[in-house]
Amino acid sequence: MAENSLLRISSIAKSYGPVIALKNANFEVQPGEIHALLGANGAGKSTLVKILTGVITSDSGTIELHGKPIRFTSPDQARKNGIAPVFQDPALIPDVSIRRNLILTGTHEARFVSELAAMGLSINLNETAGNIELPILRMIDLARALTHDPELLILDEITAALPVDLADKVISIMNDQKTKGKSVVFISHRLAEIEEICDRATVLRDGIDVDTFITTKGSEERIVASMLGEKNAAARTLTRNFTSESQSSIQVEIRNISGGKTLSDVSFSIKQGEVLGVAALEGQGQNLLFEILAGEAKPTSGEIIVKGEKVKFSHPKDAIQLGISLVPGDRKTALLSQRSIRENLALTRFRGVLKWGKIKTKEEERSVDNAVAALQIDTRAKSQVKRLSGGNQQKVTIGRWVTTGFDLLLCFDPTRGIDVGTKQQIYELIRGFANEGKSVLLFTSELREIQMSCDRAIVIYEGKVQATLPINECNEENLMNAAHGLVSNQ
Amino acid sequence: MTFTQWRRQSWNIAIIVLAIGLGLWRINQLPQFGAYEARTFILGILPIALLSMGQALIIIGGGINLAIGAEAVLINVLSAKFMEGTDFKTSVILAIVFLLLGTGVGALTGWIISTSGIADIVVTLATSFLLVGVAMFVMPQPGGGINQSLANLIAGNDSNFLPPLVWLILPIVLIWIPLYRSRLGVAMYAIGSNKDAAFLSGVNVNLTRVELYAIGGLFAALSGIVTTGVTLSSSPFANISNTATLNSVAGAVLGGVSLAGGVGGLVGPVIASLVLFFIPTILLGFGIDPSYSQIVTGALTIIVVLLGGILRRRTGKIK
Numbered sequence: 008m009a010e011n012s013l014l015r016i017s018s019i020a021k022s023y024g025p026v027i028a029l030k031n032a033n034f035e036v037q038p039g040e041i042h043a044l045l046g047a048n049g050a051g052k053s054t055l056v057k058i059l060t061g062v063i064t065s066d067s068g069t070i071e072l073h074g075k076p077i078r079f080t081s082p083d084q085a086r087k088n089g090i091a092p093v094f095q096d097p098a099l100i101p102d103v104s105i106r107r108n109l110i111l112t113g114t115h116e117a118r119f120v121s122e123l124a125a126m127g128l129s130i131n132l133n134e135t136a137g138n139i140e141l142p143i144l145r146m147i148d149l150a151r152a153l154t155h156d157p158e159l160l161i162l163d164e165i166t167a168a169l170p171v172d173l174a175d176k177v178i179s180i181m182n183d184q185k186t187k188g189k190s191v192v193f194i195s196h197r198l199a200e201i202e203e204i205c206d207r208a209t210v211l212r213d214g215i216d217v218d219t220f221i222t223t224k225g226s227e228e229r230i231v232a233s234m235l236g237e238k239n240a241a242a243r244t245l246t247r248n249f250t251s252e253s254q255s256s257i258q259v260e261i262r263n264i265s266g267g268k269t270l271s272d273v274s275f276s277i278k279q280g281e282v283l284g285v286a287a288l289e290g291q292g293q294n295l296l297f298e299i300l301a302g303e304a305k306p307t308s309g310e311i312i313v314k315g316e317k318v319k320f321s322h323p324k325d326a327i328q329l330g331i332s333l334v335p336g337d338r339k340t341a342l343l344s345q346r347s348i349r350e351n352l353a354l355t356r357f358r359g360v361l362k363w364g365k366i367k368t369k370e371e372e373r374s375v376d377n378a379v380a381a382l383q384i385d386t387r388a389k390s391q392v393k394r395l396s397g398g399n400q401q402k403v404t405i406g407r408w409v410t411t412g413f414d415l416l417l418c419f420d421p422t423r424g425i426d427v428g429t430k431q432q433i434y435e436l437i438r439g440f441a442n443e444g445k446s447v448l449l450f451t452s453e454l455r456e457i458q459m460s461c462d463r464a465i466v467i468y469e470g471k472v473q474a475t476l477p478i479n480e481c482n483e484e485n486l487m488n489a490a491h492g493l494v495s496n497q
Numbered sequence: 498m499t500f501t502q503w504r505r506q507s508w509n510i511a512i513i514v515l516a517i518g519l520g521l522w523r524i525n526q527l528p529q530f531g532a533y534e535a536r537t538f539i540l541g542i543l544p545i546a547l548l549s550m551g552q553a554l555i556i557i558g559g560g561i562n563l564a565i566g567a568e569a570v571l572i573n574v575l576s577a578k579f580m581e582g583t584d585f586k587t588s589v590i591l592a593i594v595f596l597l598l599g600t601g602v603g604a605l606t607g608w609i610i611s612t613s614g615i616a617d618i619v620v621t622l623a624t625s626f627l628l629v630g631v632a633m634f635v636m637p638q639p640g641g642g643i644n645q646s647l648a649n650l651i652a653g654n655d656s657n658f659l660p661p662l663v664w665l666i667l668p669i670v671l672i673w674i675p676l677y678r679s680r681l682g683v684a685m686y687a688i689g690s691n692k693d694a695a696f697l698s699g700v701n702v703n704l705t706r707v708e709l710y711a712i713g714g715l716f717a718a719l720s721g722i723v724t725t726g727v728t729l730s731s732s733p734f735a736n737i738s739n740t741a742t743l744n745s746v747a748g749a750v751l752g753g754v755s756l757a758g759g760v761g762g763l764v765g766p767v768i769a770s771l772v773l774f775f776i777p778t779i780l781l782g783f784g785i786d787p788s789y790s791q792i793v794t795g796a797l798t799i800i801v802v803l804l805g806g807i808l809r810r811r812t813g814k815i816k
Binding site for chain 1: 687695698
């Protein structure tokens with residue numbers, strides 16, 4: 008079996024600075040098989056695909072193609088060796104016509120057109136890529152990959168947000184490849200698809216391949232179980248004042264919000280003193296939802312109601328003035344990394360400061376000191392926040408709103424890449440806000456943290472609210488199933 | 498045509514209309530208009546048009562070269578110094594050598610940017626000081642010359658406007674059109690449009706950048722030699738190179754090249770350099786101090802950039 012494998016990856020490791028993306032990944036693909044690559048967010052799937060396609064190189068480990076060791080140093084080299092990827096974000100140049108995009112990858116135009124025709128699509132080759140809808144663009148990207156007649160086709164979340172007819176076409180293309188003796192690596196969050204079309208599946212968790220097996224009917228459970236791993240010991244429980252019976256009034260409500268290519272018809276409300284969890288796989292529209300609530304982006308339709316009044320945001324400052332503050336997912340976008348903790352904490356205090364008046368240094372110092380104490384920020388490196396650890400940086404981004412005051416805090420994945428101890432502190436902080444009667448909307452990519460930190464959770468799948476779960480039902484399995492679109496209670 | 502394509506074309510149409518309008522206005526100011534006056538027009542725009550084309554290539558590729566004027570001044574000074582008093586054959590050989598030198602300087606600049614990973618604007622600001630310094634070292638005072646036959650071949654004489662017109666069109670035919678149709682041309686738009694997608698498509702981003710800076714350097718060297726041919730001398734001063742650089746950026750931007758990269762062509766900048774040439778000459782025709790023309794040029798550039806920005810803000814993002 009080992010001798011005839013098409014591709015074999017052994018003990019691959021890759022770190023980005025202190026963050027370990029892949030610890031020890033093994034993965035093997037045979038000729039003529041459709042192999043699913045699975046894992047929760049941050050398990051290392053994307054990193055593995057990038058290594059396979061020459062986008063990045065691994066720190067250690069070996070790749071063998073047809074039994075011969077090989078090292079991919081560029082996407083072009085990988086393509087020439089018969090490995091063709093189709094990424095979630097199509098790798099087409101937006102400002103350039105499709106024809107010129109084909110020239111770029113040395114793609115044979117006539118063959119490309121016939122591949123596209125086989126999918127039942129026809130496009131104007133002179134059209135600029137940026138003007139074409141995303142689903143069609145993905146199909147174009149796929150047709151381009153097929154034109155190179157790859158030994159191994161890598162499809163990274165291609166079926167996500169594809170309409171059913173196109174998704175079916177992708178699946179029949181995968182089966183065609185298999186019939187021709189070619190292989191496909193298929194990455195998808197739609198577990199139902201995996202069962203139906205894949206021969207084998209490999210599950211990654213925390214940068215290690217934890218399970219490889221032949222998929223059969225009912226593999227779903229095994230997949231979900233290996234994606235989650237052993238349940239972590241229950242974290243310290245936090246005192247909650249909020250219960251589902253709490254009669255507190257509604258802080259913020261959104262009705263039928265749609266926007267961008269992802270969000271459609273999202274409605275929910277948050278009560279005073281409530282922490283509402285948001286669970287979703289990557290790219291289901293949660294980013295846009297937070298941007299809309301923070302006044303960074305405009306919805307195409309729908310209403311935002313703050314304390315009973317309809318509002319419209321045209322700038323983040325409008326949201327801030329109504330007490331809605333965002334702690335963004337990327338700390339770099341929130342912090343002035345070269346400046347001190349004090350300046351960063353005081354940045355949003357302008358509400359209370361005269362526009363042209365002198366900044367009241369004493370008063371500012373006092374409120375900053377209070378925040379530093381309340382948040383337990385390690386101030387040893389206070390002169391430049393970029394020298395703080397990730398966890399302490401995150402505390403500064405939250406602490407900023409402590410000094411300013413808020414009614415609804417939007418936290419986007421606040422514990423990503425943060426150690427367990429600091430995570431606990433951040434959740435204590437969030438619970439403290441709720442106990443004071445403030446509200447928090449919390450998106451986290453770590454599903455197990457929802458039950459510990461939230462009062463209720465909504466699950467977003469393909470831009471819609473797939474499920475609303477009371478806290479006692481927010482176990483990982485329920486969340487994971489809903490996040491994969493498998494169950495719905497809407 | 499789609500909206501974007503129409504918008505891009507509309508830009509070219511607008512700048513052509515503007516250039517024709519200003520041209521007619523200028524012609525109307527003159528007592529007569531014939532071949533001699535036409536030659537003056539072409540000579541007036543030739544150096545800056547070539548520079549704008551070089552700058553446009555680099556900006557389309559997502560960079561900017563603040564040393565492009567200095568590259569031209571250096572080649573101007575070198576050619577005027579070494580071509581003075583030479584026979585035709587020597588002058589032509591020297592011209593080829595200096596064109597290659599300009600290409601090399603450009604390539605080196607691109608290589609430094611790629612290797613250091615430092616922003617184009619910082620590296621090229623530094624190289625601009627360096628190159629002007631070298632130019633002043635080569636020739637501390639204005640002067641020099643060129644073989645007269647070569648000068649005639651570049652600038653024409655009396656009412657013969659064909660040679661300069663050829664030098665204006667030849668780079669488009671021999672460099673731009675083949676480049677646009679080549680893989681390098683696509684790669685140029687690709688790295689300016691979306692560097693990551695370009696990389697995923699198999700583009701060697703660093704090499705493409707070096708090649709673009711090299712071709713930009715070739716255009717700068719052409720501009721420098723043409724200046725020698727037109728003025729029969731050279732000036733090593735920083736204010737000349739600075740003005741030339743800024744005009745090259747203005748020409749590229751007015752000519753429909755997006756400073757964000759990935760958008761534009763080389764014909765627009767040539768037309769735009771006509772506009773940049775007509776504004777001061779028309780004002781001068783009215784007896785208005787040429788310094789005021791800078792106000793008009795500056796205001797026009799701002800309006801164009803502003804309009805472009807407003808047109809681009811059709812997306813839902815507020816930022």
